[in-house]
Amino acid sequence: MIVYILKRVAIAIPTLLLLIIFSFLLMHAAPGGPFTQERELPAQVLANLNAKYGLDQPLWKQITSYIWGIVAHFDFGPSFVYKDRTVNEIIAQGFPVTLTYGGISFLVAVFAGVTLGAVAAVKHNTIIDYFAVGISIGAQVLPNFVMAPILVIVFTLILGWLPGGGWRFSDPSFWIMPVIALSTSYMASIARIMRSSMLEVLNSNHIRTARAKGLPGHRVILRHALKPALLPVISYLGPAFVAMITGSVIVDIYFSTGGIGKAFVDSALNRDYAVMMGVTILVGALTILFNLIVDIVYGWIDPKIRY
Amino acid sequence: MKLTTALSALAILAATPAAFAADIPEGTVLSENQTYTFWLLDAIKSMDPQINTDVEGSDILRNLFEGLYNEDAKGDLIPGVALSHDLSDDGLTYTFHLRPEAVWSDGKPVTAGDFVYAWQRLADPATASEYAWYMELMQVVNASKITAGELPPSDLGVKAIDDHTLEVTIETPLPYFPQMLVHGSTFPVRQDVIEAFGADWTKPENMVSNGAYTLSEHILGERVEMDKSATYWDADKTVMTHLTGLTINDNNQALTRYLAGELDRVQIPAGQYPRLKAEYPDEATSLPYSCSYIYNMNLSEKGPEALKDVRVRKALSYAMNRDIVVDNILQGGQRASYNWTHWATAGFVMPEIDYSHWTQEERTAKAKELLAEAGYGPENPLDLTLNYNTDDSHKKIAIAAQQFFKPLGVNLTLNNMEWKVHTDRMQNQDFDLARYAWCGDYNEASTYLDFFTSYSGHNNGHFFNDEYDAIMKESKTAADPQPLYTQAEQILATEMPFIPIYHYAKVDMIASDIKGLPTENVMQTWYGRDLYRVAE
Numbered sequence: 048m049i050v051y052i053l054k055r056v057a058i059a060i061p062t063l064l065l066l067i068i069f070s071f072l073l074m075h076a077a078p079g080g081p082f083t084q085e086r087e088l089p090a091q092v093l094a095n096l097n098a099k100y101g102l103d104q105p106l107w108k109q110i111t112s113y114i115w116g117i118v119a120h121f122d123f124g125p126s127f128v129y130k131d132r133t134v135n136e137i138i139a140q141g142f143p144v145t146l147t148y149g150g151i152s153f154l155v156a157v158f159a160g161v162t163l164g165a166v167a168a169v170k171h172n173t174i175i176d177y178f179a180v181g182i183s184i185g186a187q188v189l190p191n192f193v194m195a196p197i198l199v200i201v202f203t204l205i206l207g208w209l210p211g212g213g214w215r216f217s218d219p220s221f222w223i224m225p226v227i228a229l230s231t232s233y234m235a236s237i238a239r240i241m242r243s244s245m246l247e248v249l250n251s252n253h254i255r256t257a258r259a260k261g262l263p264g265h266r267v268i269l270r271h272a273l274k275p276a277l278l279p280v281i282s283y284l285g286p287a288f289v290a291m292i293t294g295s296v297i298v299d300i301y302f303s304t305g306g307i308g309k310a311f312v313d314s315a316l317n318r319d320y321a322v323m324m325g326v327t328i329l330v331g332a333l334t335i336l337f338n339l340i341v342d343i344v345y346g347w348i349d350p351k352i353r354y
Numbered sequence: 355m356k357l358t359t360a361l362s363a364l365a366i367l368a369a370t371p372a373a374f375a376a377d378i379p380e381g382t383v384l385s386e387n388q389t390y391t392f393w394l395l396d397a398i399k400s401m402d403p404q405i406n407t408d409v410e411g412s413d414i415l416r417n418l419f420e421g422l423y424n425e426d427a428k429g430d431l432i433p434g435v436a437l438s439h440d441l442s443d444d445g446l447t448y449t450f451h452l453r454p455e456a457v458w459s460d461g462k463p464v465t466a467g468d469f470v471y472a473w474q475r476l477a478d479p480a481t482a483s484e485y486a487w488y489m490e491l492m493q494v495v496n497a498s499k500i501t502a503g504e505l506p507p508s509d510l511g512v513k514a515i516d517d518h519t520l521e522v523t524i525e526t527p528l529p530y531f532p533q534m535l536v537h538g539s540t541f542p543v544r545q546d547v548i549e550a551f552g553a554d555w556t557k558p559e560n561m562v563s564n565g566a567y568t569l570s571e572h573i574l575g576e577r578v579e580m581d582k583s584a585t586y587w588d589a590d591k592t593v594m595t596h597l598t599g600l601t602i603n604d605n606n607q608a609l610t611r612y613l614a615g616e617l618d619r620v621q622i623p624a625g626q627y628p629r630l631k632a633e634y635p636d637e638a639t640s641l642p643y644s645c646s647y648i649y650n651m652n653l654s655e656k657g658p659e660a661l662k663d664v665r666v667r668k669a670l671s672y673a674m675n676r677d678i679v680v681d682n683i684l685q686g687g688q689r690a691s692y693n694w695t696h697w698a699t700a701g702f703v704m705p706e707i708d709y710s711h712w713t714q715e716e717r718t719a720k721a722k723e724l725l726a727e728a729g730y731g732p733e734n735p736l737d738l739t740l741n742y743n744t745d746d747s748h749k750k751i752a753i754a755a756q757q758f759f760k761p762l763g764v765n766l767t768l769n770n771m772e773w774k775v776h777t778d779r780m781q782n783q784d785f786d787l788a789r790y791a792w793c794g795d796y797n798e799a800s801t802y803l804d805f806f807t808s809y810s811g812h813n814n815g816h817f818f819n820d821e822y823d824a825i826m827k828e829s830k831t832a833a834d835p836q837p838l839y840t841q842a843e844q845i846l847a848t849e850m851p852f853i854p855i856y857h858y859a860k861v862d863m864i865a866s867d868i869k870g871l872p873t874e875n876v877m878q879t880w881y882g883r884d885l886y887r888v889a890e
Contacts, residue, residue, distance in 0.1 A: 079774030082484065084407070085791075087781045087811050091479075091502045092486045099482035129574060130400045131556045140574055196607060204614045211611035212602060214576055300603040305397075305576030309603065313397075318774055 048346070052339065059335045064114075066331045067324065071110050074320055081127035081318045100127055113324065123325040128317045134325035141307035142329070144214055145294030148222055148304065152230035153284075153291045160234040161280065164241025168249060168276075169268060179238065187235035191228045195301035198224045212303035225298045233287055240283055245276040274348055281348065285341035289333045293326075377870070378593070378886055385867060385887040389596040393608050393620040397575035397601055401556035403541040404476045407484045409793070410599075412538040417580055417597060417882045418563040419541035422450055422469070422520075423532060427884070429700060429797050429875030431532055435464055435542065435564070436520070445527030445831075452518040455587045456564060458544060464564045466514035468542035474500075474507035475548075476539055485539040487811075491795070492534050493524040527831050530798040536879065537795060566592050566883035575601050580882070593886040609863065618865040624747045627686040627861050636866040640687030642698035644794035644876040645858035646802060647691075649674075649740065649755070651851055654783040654816035660736055661786065665724040667850040670787075672721035673758045674853050675714050683750045686861035691854040693843050695802040698857075698876040702799045705840040707847045718761070725762050732763040739767045742789035743776040751855070752789070780814045787853070788814070797877050799839045800829065806846060817851030866890075 082088055082096050097103040101112065116122040123134035160183075167179035202224060203211035215221045248254060249272055257267045294308025307326060314322035346352045378384070392413075400406045403415050416424075422436035436450040456464040475481050477489045477500040489497035495511025511523035524531065534540070544562050551560045558569045566588065567580035578599040582592055600616070602608035605623045612620040622630055622638065631638040651661050651670075660666045676690035692710035695702050709717055722731070730736040740755065742748040749770065756766040766787075771779070780788045792812075794801040804810055807826050808818040822845045829835035829842075846852075860878050864871060870885040872878060 077774070079778035083774050083777050083781070084484070085777060087814070088484060089487050089490075089501075089811050091498075092482075092484065095479040095482040095486070095501070095503075096484065099480075125553070128399055129397065130405050131402060131553055132574065133553075137574065196604075196610065199607060199610050199614075203616070204610050207614065211614055211616055212607065213600065214573070299575075301607050303576060303600065303602045303607075305573050305601070309575060316772065316774065 048343075052343070055339050055342075059332075059339075062335060063328065063331055067114060067328060068110065070324060070327045071113070071320075072106070074315075074318070074323055075106060077318065079318055081320060083318065100125070117328075123328075124321040126319055126322050128314075128319040128322070134321045137310055137322055138307065138325055138329060141294070141305060141310050143216075144304050145299075145306040145308060146292045147216065148225040148229065148298065148306070149288075149292035149294060151222060152226045152233065153288050155226060156230040156233035156237055156287075156291075157280075157284065159230075160237025161241050161277070163234070164238040164280075165245050165268070165273065165276070167238070167242045168245030171246060171249075180242070183235040183238040183242075185235075186231040187239075189231070191232065191295065191297045192301070194231065195224070195228045195297060198227060199301070212301070214302075214304045214306075221304075225302045225304060228301070229291060229295050229298050233291065236283065236287075237280055240280050241276065244279045245272060248272045248276040251275075278345065278349055281341055281344055285337040286334065289330065289337050293330050293333065377884070382869075382886075383889040384593065385889045388594050388887055389598065390594050390868060390882060390885055390887070391598040391600060391617050391619075393612070393617055394578070394599045394601045395603065395605070395621075398572070398578060398599070401561070401569065401572065402553075403538050403543055404472060404481060404483050404485070406538055413880065414578055414580075414599060415538040415541060416565070416879065417567045418561070418565045418569055419538070419543075420456070420565045420586075421538070421541045422452075422535045424881060425536050425797075425872075425875060425877065425879045427870070427872045427875060429872070429877055429879070431536070435469075436535075439532070446524055448522045448524070448531065449515070450520040450522070452520060453587060454518055457585050457587065458562050458564050459568045459583050459585050460562050461585055462544075462562075463517065464542060465517040466520035467517070468544060468564075469520050469540075470510075470512050470514050471545045472541065472543045473512045474510050475543065477501050477510055478507040479503045483539070488534075488537065488539050488795070492531065492540075493526055493528050495523045495525055529830075529832075529835060530796060530800065533796040533798055536877075566881070567597055577601065586883075588883065592883040594882050597882045612863050618868050619871075620863050622686060622861045622863055625683070625685050630863065634863065637863045638861075639864055640859045640861045641873065641878065642689075642696065642876050643858040643860035643878050644696045644699060644797065644801075645791050646694055646696050646793075647789075647791045647855045647858065648694070649787045649853040649855065650780070650785075650790045650815045651787055651853070652783055652785050652815050653818075653851060656783040657815075658738060658786050660728070660730070660738070663728045664849060665728040666730070666736070669721040669725040669728070669762060670759065670764065671850050671853045672709055672717040672724070673762055673764075674755060674855060675758050676855055677714065678754055679751055680856050683754065684747065684856070687859040688856045688861075689859070691857045692847070693854055694806070694846055694852075695799045695839070695843065696794065696857045696876060699794065699799050699802070700797040700876070701836060703836055703840060705843040705847070707843070709847075721762055725764070730763055732761075735763045735765050737765045737767070738786045739769050740787040740789070741769045741771060741776055741779060741785045743773045744770055748789050783814065783816065790814075790852075791858075793858075794877065797875070800826070800835070803829075803839055803842050806842075806851065815851055817849065819845060819849060821845060822849075 082093055101109055126132050126134055163179045167176045170176050199211045202209040209220050209223055213221055254272055257271045294306040296308040296312045299306040299309035311326040394410050398411050398414055399408055403419055406415055420434045422434055423431045424434040426432050435452055435456050437453050439448050439450045441448055452466055476483050477486055477497050486501045496505050496509045499505040500507050500510055513521050515521050547562045548555045554560055558571055561569050566583055566586045568583045570581045571579035580597040582595045608620045611617055651667055680688045680690050692707045697704055740752055742752050752768050759766050779785050805812050806817055807823050825838050825842050829838040832838055867888050867890050869888055871880055
């Protein structure tokens with residue numbers, strides 16, 4: 048097991064390095080730069096800016112000094128657009144926000160999705176099943192950019208219960224709408240995966256054996272069916288968790304959370320090379336980490352898998 | 355002998371208390387809640403006066419800092435840190451007399467040296483300010499050479515005669531020089547604070563500022579909070595105790611939150627003004643705003659051959675039905691335009707432009723005639739492309755233009771592109787027609803008209819006209835430049851290097867209990883210290 052984890056970590060390093068190099072090159076290939084703006088800058092001003100941010104250096108030099116900055120000082124450089132801030136500061140401000148609403152959304156999505164899917168499968172082809180399937184299809188087809196404005200109209204404008212946007216760590220009323228908007232479609236996907244996987248497990252030999260032994264229904268489900276049925280859900284959860292905690296640009300835009308999702312999209316549109324690289328590396332590293340965690344959890348749940 | 359300008363006289367007049375800060379009519383009952391919450395579309399990119407480039411950033415900076423002059427509700431200059439100035443006979447040396455009671459938020463006096471440092475910093479290549487060109491635009495002696503690194507910043511034409519006297523030397527006389535001093539990039543900053551904290555000096559805990567407010571919180575892309583400054587020289591007359599800017603990236607969402615009472619001012623999304631005006635007549639407002647919307651035409655070597663023919667350019671402009679754009683698409687009180695300079699610009703006299711008086715039928719008929727003369731028509735169609743950046747209104751206007759041009763035999767292909775790509779193509783003359791908008795830096799027509807000179811850095815369509823250049827050069831020293839501006843606009847109407855479409859309006863919902871916002875200032879410059887909230 049330890050050897051396996053070490054091996055995976057060893058592979059992760061060149062993977063990240065390739066990610067950095069590819070993103071860096073792609074980014075520089077896009078037309079325009081961080082200082083391209085409506086009012087074209089005089090050549091001299093542009094030259095001063097390029098010199099200050101090292102953009103006058105050859106690409107290979109930029110990329111090596113960038114990687115060296117990260118390795119040696121964990122320094123992702125200054126933002127090219129938000130000039131009073133470093134990339135570290137931007138991530139330090141935005142990531143805790145998305146981590147909070149994304150983490151809660153994850154818990155809500157997993158708990159609600161698994162319950163809904165499992166109940167639908169157990170009560171297959173009954174009114175409860177149709178109801179559960181109906182909810183999950185409804186949640187899936189309602190995009191969050193439609194749901195977000197509706198939530199604000201209902202809970203802020205009409206009912207006046209919740210603030211229409213913004214973020215306060217100290218006040219959970221700011222968290223509720225982002226969590227609803229972010230978690231529903233994930234919940235729906237989890238419910239559908241769970242339902243079909245549970246149906247398959249319920250028809251398998253070991254469940255028939257368990258029932259034949261005369262075990263009570265709830266024991267069959269909770270002890271023998273739930274664990275194997277969760278396997279496909281878990282492989283979905285790794286990337287889903289990363290996507291949720293690194294934020295959603297829609298949630299950030301509609302609820303003005305100041306999260307990292309909006310920063311990521313903005314950095315691409317603004318050609319803010321440094322922020323774009325910083326968030327890409329963050330998302331890349333988290334994806335690698337959670338894929339590893341998923342594989343470890345797999346081994347723990349499914350005794351057939353051994354590393 | 356030195357000439358006391360009209361402005362100095364105005365300063366003396368203004369020295370009566372009522373003219374300063376919030377100007378509240380007698381008998382007004384003020385609300386207990388003196389806070390003002392306004393909308394920001396985007397995250398504030400920088401709180402550093404010499405680094406900021408955005409309109410929204412400037413709105414914040416005007417509350418945190420104070421420059422030599424401010425604007426009143428009508429856009430006229432009123433004293434800021436400078437009480438008055440003298441101008442030398444040759445029009446090249448300005449001597450500003452600074453207000454002795456002005457202090458920074460840490461209690462130290464605001465001195466002429468703070469301005470010298472700030473201005474040198476703006477031009478200094480080490481600062482790498484995107485607005486370094488503004489010092490050149492102001493014609494301050496040696497600004498361009500300093501930005502080019504040929505001279506040290508200390509050679510800039512600005513010096514402190516004593517703590518409260520600032521002398522500025524410019525290269526050519528500029529009649530509108532004082533107007534340019536309202537711009538945020540000329541605001542003073544503190545050398546000791548910047549040297550102590552570096553780029554972190556704009557953090558709330560480090561910032562020392564000299565405006566009516568101090569920065570209390572800045573969460574990037576979420577909010578900006580400002581508290582009334584106790585040390586501001588006119589704090590006694592500043593009524594609003596707290597200002598909040600909330601970043602909301604979606605305009606419709608911002609409107610919902612305004613209607614829920616979370617904001618005091620928000621922009622009205624395109625097309626919704628008539629409905630909101632009917633529903634909230636006291637809150638929906640539309641005021642002229644200094645920006646001009648055009649389709650720029652590429653006259654450079656890389657541009658299409660057809661656009662080098664003035665008849666084609668005129669035909670396209672005549673065929674553009676601006677009334678449909680403003681009345682049916684935008685619907686927010688914008689004005690159809692047939693010229694370049696925004697109609698409400700201070701002192702600007704709208705020139706007589708022949709085709710502005712024709713009916714659209716007449717214009718379209720003339721367009722067909724001109725195009726036929728140039729050899730194009732339904733039988734021999736002209737293929738052109740129009741580039742525009744991603745935005746709902748731009749898209750609607752582009753689709754409309756496509757329809758207006760079709761009967762002429764002009765096939766317009768629409769190219770929607772992301773902002774940076776659009777800008778990059780435009781600046782590399784890689785376009786036929788391109789959507790463009792220019793907003794005035796100061797309230798005077800030259801901020802527009804300089805754009806189309808051959809030596810302007812922004813003239814992306816490469817319209818080069820010697821007569822136009824000569825007129826614009828002459829206007830810099832003329833006692834009254836307005837007749838020259840009229841001539842310049844006439845040349846643009848004759849040569850038609852672009853299609854004028856409309857002049858902007860600022861279309862906003864403003865809470866009915868908020869008073870003191872500018873009503874007649876086309877720059878829409880506002881100051882928190884002028885505002886107050888009345889009891890409802």
